[in-house]
Amino acid sequence: MQKSHSTDHTDYRNTLDRIFNDISHQPLQGHAADYIPELAKVNPSQFGISLCHSSGEVYNVGDAQTKFSIQSIVKVFSLALAYRLKGEALWQRLGVEPSGGAFNSLALLEFEQGIPRNPFINAGALVIADILVSHWVNPKYTLLAFVRQLANTPSIDFNLSVAASEAMHGHRNAALVQLMKSFGNIHNDPRDVLDMYFHICSIEMTCQELAQAFLVFAHGGQHPITGETMLSLSQTKRMNALMQTCGFYDESGDYSFRVGLPGKSGVGGGVAAVHPGHYSVAVWSPPLNAKGNSARGIAALEQLTTQTGVSIF
Incomplete structure (x- = not known):
């Protein structure tokens, strides 16, 4: 060190x-x-x-x-990976301002026409997930490998029970993805984006x-x-x-x-x-x-x- x-x-x-x-x-x-x-x-x-x-x-x-x-701490790691990938072009799809509202607000996203206020609210993290899904065949495992590298710990893994629980109850996140899809700010199948998001949050x-x-x-x-x-x-x-x-x-x-x-x-x-x-x-x-x-x-x-x-x- x-x-x-x-x-x-x-x-x-x-x-x-x-x-x-x-x-x-x-x-x-x-x-x-x-x-x-x-x-x-x-x-x-x-x-x-x-x-x-x-x-x-x-x-x-x-x-x-x-x-x-x-x-949601994983949002820092997914942002870092996307930032390495896209550089400053990343900020064309999301902002850098404090939200001033709930982390899963639909109203703020509607008002701002599908552009999340920042990458750490759920909508912003979902856009980051979409970017990673666009780039890698197995994006959730690419992110997992990145986290293992940063922590120097190869045993870090998903908790699949938590991921399944989130998928079963993640209706608002699904709504956020669909709303952003309607504004053109989600490029992939919403199901793939949600699968990525639920898995990485379960790490x-x-x-x-x-x-x-x-x-x-x-x-x-x-x-x-x-x-x-x-x-x-x-x-x-x-x-x-x-x-x-x-x-x-x-x-x-x-x-x-x-x-x-x-x-x-x-x-x-x-x-x-x-x-x-x-x-x-x-x-x-x-x-x-x-x-x-x-x-x-x-x-x-x-x-x-x-x-x-x-x-x-």
């Missing part, structure tokens, strides 16, 4: 232990995502944190080695694997182990900007105010974030707040930047 040139002397081990112990003793807030029945079966008391530092150090606490469905990772995969966004687009350029500096900057402004649905402004790190959440209870040049961090706790973000995950990241006194701002 590449060494950091920063003079970061933070005691992350004790900091994470304090955060974990403090939050673990607080009553659980929120509820697991029950509109995907398989996610509702997960033990809500599980809680893990993993921080991967640019120096190569890894700090784990709690259930950091337990696999969970990353859900299971541990907190440590997720933090390892996010290190590329803290390293200017370079793979932290191989040194391979995965994204250009400019693309990495724009990816981090999108995570900062759009990564937490319509709670992104509040998250930026409280935490101050580029990141992305998923309704499986995971949150991943980066402090460029310093570290990547992943937190998992299934109960979600009213905005669909992990209640303990947000609290843990807020404490991390508060206790260390350092964020990107």
